[in-house]
Amino acid sequence: xxxxxxxxxxKFIINExxxxxxxxxxxxxxxxxxxxxxxxILYFRFTKGLGAVTDSSQDxxxxxxxxxxxxxxxAFAGGAYVxxxxxxxxxxxxxxxxxxxxxxxxxxxxxxxxxxxxLDLGRPLKVINPIIGNSFGVSSILFLIAWKFFLYMGSLFIxxxxxxxxxxxxxxxxxxxxxxxxxxxxFGIALSTLHQSGLGALFLMAKPKIHPxxxxxxxxxxxxxxxIFAGLSLVVVLESIGQSVFRNRMSFLNKTTHKPIMFGxxxxxxxxxxxxxxxxxxxxxxxxxxxxxxxxxxxxxLVETVGFVLVPCVIFLLAHRKQNLGLVRLxxxxxxxxxxxxxxxxxxxxxxxxxxxxxxxxxxxxxxxVSVIFVQIHVFRWIARRMPVxxxxxxxxxxEPHIKPxxxxxxxxxxxxxxxxxxxxxxx
Amino acid sequence: xxxxxxNFLKVLGVAGGTFTIANSFAAPAKNKKSDVxxxxxxxxxxxxxxxxGCEIACADKYGFPYPDDxxxxxxxxxxxxxxxxxxxxxxxxKGEFYMRRSCNHCNEPACASACLTKAMFKTEEGPVIxxxxxxxxxxxxxxxxPFDIPKFEFGSPNPKIEKCRMCYEQMQQGEPPECVKLxxxxxxxFGKRRDLLETAKARIYNEPEKYHHAVYGENEAxxxxxxxxxxxxxxxxxxxxNVGTTSYPEYNKSFLYAVPTVLIxxxxxxxxxxxxxxxxxxxxxxxxxxx
Numbered sequence: 001x002x003x004x005x006x007x008x009x010x011k012f013i014i015n016e017x018x019x020x021x022x023x024x025x026x027x028x029x030x031x032x033x034x035x036x037x038x039x040x041i042l043y044f045r046f047t048k049g050l051g052a053v054t055d056s057s058q059d060x061x062x063x064x065x066x067x068x069x070x071x072x073x074x075a076f077a078g079g080a081y082v083x084x085x086x087x088x089x090x091x092x093x094x095x096x097x098x099x100x101x102x103x104x105x106x107x108x109x110x111x112x113x114x115x116x117x118x119l120d121l122g123r124p125l126k127v128i129n130p131i132i133g134n135s136f137g138v139s140s141i142l143f144l145i146a147w148k149f150f151l152y153m154g155s156l157f158i159x160x161x162x163x164x165x166x167x168x169x170x171x172x173x174x175x176x177x178x179x180x181x182x183x184x185x186x187f188g189i190a191l192s193t194l195h196q197s198g199l200g201a202l203f204l205m206a207k208p209k210i211h212p213x214x215x216x217x218x219x220x221x222x223x224x225x226x227x228i229f230a231g232l233s234l235v236v237v238l239e240s241i242g243q244s245v246f247r248n249r250m251s252f253l254n255k256t257t258h259k260p261i262m263f264g265x266x267x268x269x270x271x272x273x274x275x276x277x278x279x280x281x282x283x284x285x286x287x288x289x290x291x292x293x294x295x296x297x298x299x300x301x302l303v304e305t306v307g308f309v310l311v312p313c314v315i316f317l318l319a320h321r322k323q324n325l326g327l328v329r330l331x332x333x334x335x336x337x338x339x340x341x342x343x344x345x346x347x348x349x350x351x352x353x354x355x356x357x358x359x360x361x362x363x364x365x366x367x368x369x370v371s372v373i374f375v376q377i378h379v380f381r382w383i384a385r386r387m388p389v390x391x392x393x394x395x396x397x398x399x400e401p402h403i404k405p406x407x408x409x410x411x412x413x414x415x416x417x418x419x420x421x422x423x424x425x426x427x428x
Numbered sequence: 429x430x431x432x433x434x435n436f437l438k439v440l441g442v443a444g445g446t447f448t449i450a451n452s453f454a455a456p457a458k459n460k461k462s463d464v465x466x467x468x469x470x471x472x473x474x475x476x477x478x479x480x481g482c483e484i485a486c487a488d489k490y491g492f493p494y495p496d497d498x499x500x501x502x503x504x505x506x507x508x509x510x511x512x513x514x515x516x517x518x519x520x521x522k523g524e525f526y527m528r529r530s531c532n533h534c535n536e537p538a539c540a541s542a543c544l545t546k547a548m549f550k551t552e553e554g555p556v557i558x559x560x561x562x563x564x565x566x567x568x569x570x571x572x573x574p575f576d577i578p579k580f581e582f583g584s585p586n587p588k589i590e591k592c593r594m595c596y597e598q599m600q601q602g603e604p605p606e607c608v609k610l611x612x613x614x615x616x617x618f619g620k621r622r623d624l625l626e627t628a629k630a631r632i633y634n635e636p637e638k639y640h641h642a643v644y645g646e647n648e649a650x651x652x653x654x655x656x657x658x659x660x661x662x663x664x665x666x667x668x669x670n671v672g673t674t675s676y677p678e679y680n681k682s683f684l685y686a687v688p689t690v691l692i693x694x695x696x697x698x699x700x701x702x703x704x705x706x707x708x709x710x711x712x713x714x715x716x717x718x719x
Contacts, residue, residue, distance in 0.1 A: 051582030058508065058579050061567035089698050090705045122565020122580060122587040126545075135546040135562050141680055142568050143544035144687060182702065190694040194687060201683040205538045205572040205676045208668070220683050 009168070020385050031374040038371035041364045042119065050122065053364040059352055062120070064361040064369050067347040069116035071199050072340050073109055075223070079231030079238075080106030080156060081192035082268075088185040097254045098261055100163050100389045101242055102235050104380060107156040112376045114149055119368065141201045148195035155188035166394055167387040174397075197224040203346055211350035213292050213301045216283045219346070225279060229272040230339040232265050236332035246384055251392040259325060266320040266328045273313035273335065280305050297353060304345060308338025466535060466554035467599065468621035468645075468653035469608060470628055471528050473665060474638060475615035478515055478526040482607035482616065486513050489595070489606045499526060504666065509579045512592040513607060520660040527665040528616075531556060531577045531592035532645060533653030538676030539569035539578055548578070548589075554621065554653045555594035563589060574649055574671040594653070624655050631657060650675025 022028075045053045056063040083102045086092045118124045129135060130146045137143045158177050165174030200223030207215055216222075243250070243258055284305075292298045312334035319327030348359050361369070384390060483495045492510045499505060499517035501524060507514045513530040537556045539548040547563035550556050558578070565587055569578045581587035595605035603609070604618035617624060625646060632639045644656035649671045656667060663669045 047585055049581065049583045049585050049587060054582075056567075056582060058506070058570070058582075059576065061570040061580060085698075089702045091702075091709055120566075122567065123563055124565070126562070126564040129545045129562055129564055137541075137544045137546045139541045139677065139680070139684065140544040140568075141683065142542065142566060144684075146544055186695045186698045186702070189698060190691055193694060194690055197683070201680065202568065202571070204679045204683065205542060205574075207672070207676075207679060208574050208670050209571075217679070217682070220686075 012168070016386050031371075031378065034367055035371045035374055038368045041368055045119065045368075050120070053362065053368075055359060055362050055365060057359075059355065060348070060359045062347060063359075064365045065116045065120040065372075067344060068340070069369055069372055070113050070120075071202075071347055072343040073113040073116075074199060075196065075227045075230040075339055075343060076234040076336070077106040077109035077113070077231065078192065078196055078227035079235040080159075081189045082228055082231050083235065084159065084185045085189055088182055089189070094257070094264060095261060097251075097257045098235060098239055100160070101238060101384070102231075103156060103160045104163070104383060104389055105234070105238055106231075107153070107160050108376050108379055110149060110153045110156060112372050114153070116369075116372050141198055141204070145195050145198045145202070148191045148198065152188055152191045152195065155184045155191065158184045159188065163387050163389060166397060169394070169396070171396065192227075193224060196227040197221065199223055200346075206351070209352050210346060211292070211297055211353040212287060213284070213289050213297060214342075214346045214350045216287055218279070218283050222276065222279060222283070225272065225276040226339060226342065229269045229276065229335055232269050232272070233332035233335040233339075236262060236265055236328055237336065240329050242384070242390060245381070246390045249385065250390045253392070254390050259323075262325055262328050263320050263323060266316045266331065269331070269335065270313055270316040270320065273309055273316065277305065277309050277313060280309065297350065300345070300349070304338060304341045308334055308341055312338065464552045466621045466653055467594070467619065468533065468554060468624050468655060469594070469605065470617040470619075470624040470655045470657070472615050472617070472628075472631070472657040473525050473527050474657065474659050475613050476515070476526040476528065477613045477615075478517060479612060480515055481610050481612055482513050482528070483511065483515060485606045485610040486592075487511070505529075507577065507579060507591075509581045509588075509590045512590060516666060518665045520664040522659050525659060525665050527656075527658070527667065529666075530654070531594075532575055532649070533592075533594060534649050534675070535651040535653065536675035536677050538572040538574060538649070541677035541680065542568045542572035544568070551596060553596075553599060555596045555599065556591075556653075557593040557596050558589045558591060560588060565589075572676065574676060575668060621653060621655070628655055628657055647673040649673070650678070 041053050050056055050063075054063040054065070079102045083095055083099055086095045087099050118127060121127060130137070130143055131150060158180055161177040162174050162181075165171070165177070197220035200219035200221075203210060203215070203219055204217065239258065239262065243255075247255070293302070312331040315327055315331035315334065318324070319331060351359075388394065478499050480495055480498070486492070487494050490512065492512070495511065497505065499515045501517045501519045505514045505516050507529055513528060516527050516529060518525050518527060533554055533556050534550075537548070537550050540546070540550045540556060542548075543563075544566065545562040545564060547559045548556065548569045549559055565580070567578075567580055567589075569589065570576070570580060577591050579590045581590065595603075595607075599605060608616040608618040617627065619627075625643060628643045632641055632643075638659060640658050640661055642662070644658065644662050644667050645652040645654055648668075650673065656662070658665050658667070
């Protein structure tokens with residue numbers, strides 16, 4: 001870049017940094033008050049210790065930040081690996097319009113939820129230990145999760161990078177990272193499978209502490225299965241909000257494909273939730289848990305598995321049958337509530353159930369928890385208003401052949417003089 | 429679908445790469461390093477007079493405040509971030525008995541296998557120790573420990589995990605831990621775990637009416653370094669009988685073994701799937717169909 005280009009680039013960035021849209025909206029006011037109070041709370045957290053602001057105790061060492069933001073939030077970020085699987089691996093181009101928003105959401109989710117994890121770590125400065133340290137606890141599930149988070153954030157960044165490159169017009173870098181997409185996607189799916197289930201495996205050793213209705217050796221599988229529809233349900237909600245918030249920036253394709261995509265997702269969710277429900281029933285029968293059903297915990301368990309898994313599953317089915325968008329959204333919200341219930345039941349409500357006392361987070365804890373989500377929404381909006389997340393890619397992208405999703409080169413059969421068949425890959 | 433050399437190499441590369449990375453994950457959590465035998469402590473609750481000598485000795489050595497409460501029946505005194513050992517009193521079918529509460533130094537500790545930096549560490553000699561320079565404060569050890577022993581300093585900006593370390597440094601010089609040294613009733617006995625187990629069983633054999641006929645810690649949670657003798661069934665003196673006899677790292681084993689399998693098979697499978705769908709798509713294009 002010569003000097004003029006450089007100054008032009010900086011001017012562009014500075015210009016883009018300015019806020020777009022109205023500043024004094026109700027959402028902005030509420031969220032900024034919450035975020036500012038969260039910063040004050042965090043000051044006390046780091047000077048006085050975790051006990052000063054959270055409800056964590058020796059008996060229940062993990063509070064809302066881990067149980068809700070990390071363990072539940074990561075399940076919702078599962079949409080990214082499902083959608084990349086659909087688009088890149090099995091080539092369902094139908095879902096490409098929602099790809100970028102989903103990737104952006106997941107990338108931010110991992111950044112901010114890893115951030116929430118840092119807030120909750122007692123000795124956050126040492127967090128680098130499991131990554132570079134000479135002390136790899138390879139038999140630790142948390143060690144695997146830490147590494148997979150770390151690597152997956154990298155893969156999500158590479159998957160999302162083309163959008164950033166289109167924003168600042170980095171043509172060569174876009175080409176370079178774009179060529180890595182398929183490999184990174186497949187790597188990312190393997191990592192997601194393992195860390196989604198790994199979060200469940202964290203509780204495997206807490207066998208005597210978790211209520212038998214929720215504890216089973218199959219927690220990892222259940223966590224993985226539920227992350228599929230948790231992620232997709234979040235995509236439904238995200239897209240539904242995006243359709244109204246970013247409508248003025250949205251490409252024609254994005255607007256028109258919204259409905260068919262939502263119904264497609266509804267169908268996938270129906271299947272995923274049904275499989276998950278069957279698996280839960282299987283675990284329930286296998287564990288011979290009938291005697292627990294007729295207790296407070298048993299009823300709560302039924303509310304979760306029937307009320308917020310089976311019912312939304314049926315609603316998803318109906319929504320697809322009747323082509324009713326409202327029903328899809330209803331089912332998605334219900335499924336999300338079900339996921340929150342499930343994760344909190346394992347990590348908080350059913351944890352040390354014999355104590356007969358519930359762990360209630362403090363107001364300060366909740367404020368920080370919500371602020372993490374608010375910051376994520378702000379960053380998401382900032383990016384979505386500037387980069388081609390919902391809008392069309394700039395014109396120069398389509399002029400380059402290499403970015404086509406499926407390399408459409410055709411293997412040509414060259415018959416050489418001897419008449420032997422020779423297969424060749426010819427790059428078009 | 430045809431596999432050309434390039435795709436084959438791709439699959440091979442992904443699979444091979446993940447195999448080398450993944451292989452190290454499957455290392456068993458078992459500690460079978462050398463022929464050094466685990467040391468342990470035998471606590472005979474029938475001899476304990478509840479004098480709190482062990483608590484005071486421990487507080488003295490590690491600079492904790494002296495206990496300001498005495499063991500009273502019906503009040504459970506927990507270990508805490510300023511108390512690594514606690515003596516409790518229990519009203520049982522055979523009268524009042526005291527029971528000690530501290531880290532059990534499991535043979536295969538849940539805390540150490542849950543720890544992602546090996547800050548919680550099972551030493552060759554038996555004690556499970558916490559190493560300050562490695563700990564990141566994630567508290568997974570507290571979730572994993574079936575005895576709820578690791579305690580976290582919630583009131584400190586740079587918190588530590590507090591738990592009994594069987595006076596590891598002292599032990600390396602051949603001395604017994606401080607609490608054992610200073611127990612006036614000789615209710616505590618330090619030695620090799622195997623010898624202690626024999627001693628415990630000999631005591632039961634010699635005085636069968638006095639003791640409950642089992643040694644707590646022989647098999648609990650896969651065997652613990654602390655062994656307990658009691659006159660009454662263990663649940664009457666507050667020992668946890670719901671922990672099972674499986675060592676806790678076993679519960680993770682199937683998941684850990686699945687990790688390399690998934691890392692090898694999943695990418696290869698997905699690549700194959702991708703190629704299959706791409707061929708399908710190409711055929712459709714060649715046949716002039718709309719995709």
